[in-house]
Amino acid sequence: MFKTAAGRGVPFSFTVTSETGGYSGFDATDGLINQRIFSQMKQYRPDIALFVGDVVNDGKNDEDWNTYFFGPGRDFFVDTPFYSCLGNHEDNASWYYDLFAFPEPRNYYSFNYGDVHFVCLDSTDLIKKKDYPYSSGVMGPGNPQYDFLVRDLESSSARWNIVFFHYPPYVSGGYQVEALRQLCPVFEEYGVDLVMNSHTIVYERSHPLRDGIIDYDHGIVYIVAGGAGAMPDWLLPKREWHTSQSLAVPHFLQVVVTTDRLELRAVDDQGRLFDQLQIRKNTEGRRDFI
Numbered sequence: 001m002f003k004t005a006a007g008r009g010v011p012f013s014f015t016v017t018s019e020t021g022g023y024s025g026f027d028a029t030d031g032l033i034n035q036r037i038f039s040q041m042k043q044y045r046p047d048i049a050l051f052v053g054d055v056v057n058d059g060k061n062d063e064d065w066n067t068y069f070f071g072p073g074r075d076f077f078v079d080t081p082f083y084s085c086l087g088n089h090e091d092n093a094s095w096y097y098d099l100f101a102f103p104e105p106r107n108y109y110s111f112n113y114g115d116v117h118f119v120c121l122d123s124t125d126l127i128k129k130k131d132y133p134y135s136s137g138v139m140g141p142g143n144p145q146y147d148f149l150v151r152d153l154e155s156s157s158a159r160w161n162i163v164f165f166h167y168p169p170y171v172s173g174g175y176q177v178e179a180l181r182q183l184c185p186v187f188e189e190y191g192v193d194l195v196m197n198s199h200t201i202v203y204e205r206s207h208p209l210r211d212g213i214i215d216y217d218h219g220i221v222y223i224v225a226g227g228a229g230a231m232p233d234w235l236l237p238k239r240e241w242h243t244s245q246s247l248a249v250p251h252f253l254q255v256v257v258t259t260d261r262l263e264l265r266a267v268d269d270q271g272r273l274f275d276q277l278q279i280r281k282n283t284e285g286r287r288d289f290i
């Protein structure tokens with residue numbers, strides 16, 4: 001069946017996962033976990049899919065792209081368009097740009113689908129690897145991505161704004177990159193509703209956050225969809241103040257979008273639902289979390 005992209009006012013759904021590159025407590029090289037994740041995602045028949053980075057172990061190794069991604073995802077990719085952001089394991093390799101198509105400047109971009117304006121950032125460029133994870137990175141006016149983000153969100157008239165990039169500004173399971181919180185005031189000023197990351201190989205959902213505190217009236221939810229290679233050891237026994245839910249199991253996120261709500265479901269590789277959230281928006285643009 002031939003299908004075109006959903007326009008404004010048309011409900012649609014998408015899935016989110018990452019970390020199919022493995023290197024976790026589970027052995028992803030046999031492809032079974034990744035196959036199960038792709039197979040479970042397909043059951044939901046998403047209109048599009050997002051991948052939040054580290055879909056391979058070594059982006060410069062051409063075999064990795066089949067072993068971890070296109071091989072196990074073969075049946076999924078037959079009829080599911082997808083969008084990707086750079087993780088550190090892609091290593092900014094030429095394969096990433098050869099195998100996927102991006103608008104200029106290719107490592108960050110935005111697009112509309114249904115009632116959502118999606119923005120993809122390259123956090124590996126914002127946080128230079130040599131300084132990781134302590135880099136303070138300059139994320140203010142003059143930084144091309146920062147300027148793009150402000151301009152792009154400023155001109156968005158979509159009902160929902162969703163931003164995705166690899167390194168998580170908020171996560172309790174280690175590998176949090178606090179420097180990326182420099183972007184949060186932009187998200188808050190320009191009406192971002194949801195931020196999605198990975199890198200830490202767990203599932204984690206924050207409380208709604210604004211100005212660095214929990215704010216159920218005006219906050220933004222940050223979700224780490226650390227995807228296919230969940231690593232139990234990375235789940236800290238003590239959760240950070242911003243953490244609402246967390247679990248270390250291979251998983252993906254399924255999101256249903258309508259004009260007035262986002263329905264989020266976290267599903268494991270066996271198809272079991274283990275977290276859910278509804279974000280509703282009234283006619284004045286106020287968000288409620290259910």
Ligand SMILES: [Fe+2]
Pocket residue numbers: 053054087088089166198199200
């Ligand atoms: Fe990563």
